[in-house]
Amino acid sequence: MLDANLKQQLQQYLAMLREPIELVASLGDDPKSAETRELLNVISGLSDKVTASFDGTASRKPSFVIRRASDHGAAVTFAGLPLGHEFTSLVLALLWAGGHPPKVEQDVIDQIRELDGDFDFEMYFSLSCHNCPDVVQALALMALNNPRISATLIEGGAFKDEVEERKVMAVPAVFLGGEPFANGRMEIAEILAKLDSNAGAKAAEKIAGKEPFEVLVIGGGPAGASAAIYTARKGFRTGIAAERFGGQVLDTMGIENFVSVPYTEGPKLAAQLEQHVGEYDIDVMNLQQAAKLVPATQPGGLHEVVLENGASLKARSVVLSTGARWRNLGVPGEFEYRTRGVAYCPHCDGPLFKGKRVAVIGGGNSGVEAAIDLANIVGHVTLVEFDNQLRADQVLQDKLRSMDNVDIFVSAQTTEVTGDGEQVTGLTYKDRETGEEHQIELEGVFVQIGLVPNTEWLKDSSLELSPRGEIVIDERAATSIPGIFAAGDATTVPYKQIIIAMGEGAKAALSAFDYIIRTQPADEVATAAA
Template sequence: MLDANLKTQLKGYLERLTLPVELVASLDDSPKSAELKELLQEIASLSDKVTFAEADEDMRKPSFAIVRPGTDISVRFAGIPMGHEFTSLVLALLQVGGHPSKEAQDTIERVKGLDGDYTFETYFSLSCQNCPDVVQALNLMSVLNPRIRHTAIDGALFQDEVEKRGVMAVPSIFLNSLPFGQGRMSLEQILAKLDTGAGERAAEEIAAKKPYDVLVVGGGPAGAAAAIYAARKGIRTGIAAERFGGQVLDTMGIENFISVSHTEGPKMAAELAAHVKDYEVDVMDLQTATRLIPAATPGGLATVELQNGATLKAKTIVLSPGARWRQMNVPGEAEYRNKGVAYCPHCDGPLFKGKRVAVIGGGNSGVEAAIDLAGLVSHVTLIEFDGQLRADAVLQARLRSLPNATVIV
């Protein structure tokens, strides 16, 4: 299953293992089980620290656990983690095998200190760009704290389960069998949701902060740029952001950032964070601003209220809250979000395999989505509120040539 190049790379990574790792597979007679067995045996052949075994220990087949023998530490995948999840597989092998994570030490200590039994299940698709972050965060948490268990499940392979649980968008996270989260989540975000005391501690810390010269609300490219420019003047600068990195985190290929021919969203977001950290900018991530109160008198301090109740004051406030998915504002849209209403054809498309779907919007994004989906689903209807599509002619022609696509304007 692995080509020569991938094998060489993986062999190099596996040299970093300091502890033995066992791959324990639960298989049946299906072709997918045979594929997984081949993959795991190939991985085991690349390092004398990795062994392969079969055991009928999990109801999901094919699945496998990456186990640190003699301990409770293990990470489980149901399905074959190739595609975007191959990195998650490699990281899980390394971390179970004793290779340290690059997460901040205080985050690691907070995960280790979580007092409770948490069984997580994450549904992913192999084409989902947002899934690896969630899978990798939960895998690492389960390596750091054996009371946290995690199974990453390829939704396209376990469709009955996906339908029974009403999963229609990935990543979808369940904790102790109940819905926990949907969409990209960082380890910090997951931790903040579990460690409820952390929110109160953060609110107390924020409430004690002195006023800023410039406070930036929003941590996307615009907010990061504003903060860097302010800090370079030597003035007291802070950033409060719901999700540092912004929309850049939701994409992979970026090819129009002039002077950088190709980069990937998460890489660019990490570079934005590193660039901001080069300056004395007080970054307050995972903080949502709920209200802006202008200064009472000219030259006075304006106030930003946060969702956790804390307030921040500054002489100048820069608002750079970016953009969100556009809504149609039709009945049912909010109630069915991620239960049939989806925003990422690449991520969630595989969950609609064989079904009839509608795509709203006849611009380039909508038409590209409809073309991609037509290869997966039984039928696509593209709906455009205007009298004509606005997508490039070549895309429109491609869409209209497909036998299982209909356009309604």
């Protein structure tokens, strides 16, 4: 199950345990239970601080509890085998149960321990989901630091009947007290914010006391991280306010066009961006959504960005890098059946549709790549493209057309996602050449129709936006307002690519540097005039 190299690495990690832990398994007679027994025996054999027993009485089999030997109240449960993307989550749970400190701020741990109430979480993940580990690890950390929090982390492939019964059609899927709590990638701060009614006020109070920055970056994706690193290296007091550090990169699976890196994955790249930013004195304010831009009233003055929680930040120069998000179809049924058959991530949710019929909407690279991936998992794929031809690279089109469980419809306008009130049962499209409507029976719809910039919050400002809502910039990444620059997918720069966003972020930072050194602060101008 674990090769020699992986066992050696695991043994090195287990050497970090500070106190004994117990693994208590509930097993059946099935192959998965046998594999679970083998895995736990391997783990317990690598450290004298780990013991494994197989007398658990949990109803889910196979499952196992990780708990401190000295405190059975602090525990987390895995149902199924946490391998694949979740092996790291398993290792971290072992370390945290054994007293090894997590790499989170102490105030986060304090907030977990101070939560008032009993919280019973169940969370479903798939082994191919790159969005799931953050949620798995967040719930494990919470359960191991507050005995009033329980977390059962369930590998959906091992409990297919349960997944079908609870109509889990998108992961990560979190239930609290048996009721749906959240779907999609979440960081621990986001979960705590949903549980702690005072979290927003606490964050606002903390932000309100910050001194003005020389450069404030709004957005924490590749463009924002690059901009912040460049300005920090210039010695400027720099802050990042990001709704989600890593941005859309977190939702990207394989990355094969990042020059000098033949292959990486989005979450890994996002973690590297965060690590690189952490090498500098940059004030990162995560989970902060910008709500309003108030430009300076005179050259050299302070620009202000008001956040959704009511707090505001000020800076001499601002770099806007809020990125973009997946575009919605905007048809009846899409919102109603989101997470109940309508999905946006084929890598995460594809395994939940094994053997079923699905549609992919979109004939660009993303759509065709999604259709190819899904065709290897599901029973049948129908690709629906609005244009009269596919727009993906020819090599991708050739691959897709070579697969015998794929149908392709072009000049097809999706008009409705249909369902039975509980889950998707089909979609309706109109033939744009004949006007005739067609109904396709299926169980899933994957939307892959491009991006929309995250700039709605700027529409009431004096900042110039394009008809598509992109921030208009010049060759120096300057916007229509002096001292405010922009970079990445939220701007009019062509070709929305990670490597381009990074370069644009660096350009915006250098332009901000040039602006600051050439512009005397307004308060200094006033003092000189007096």
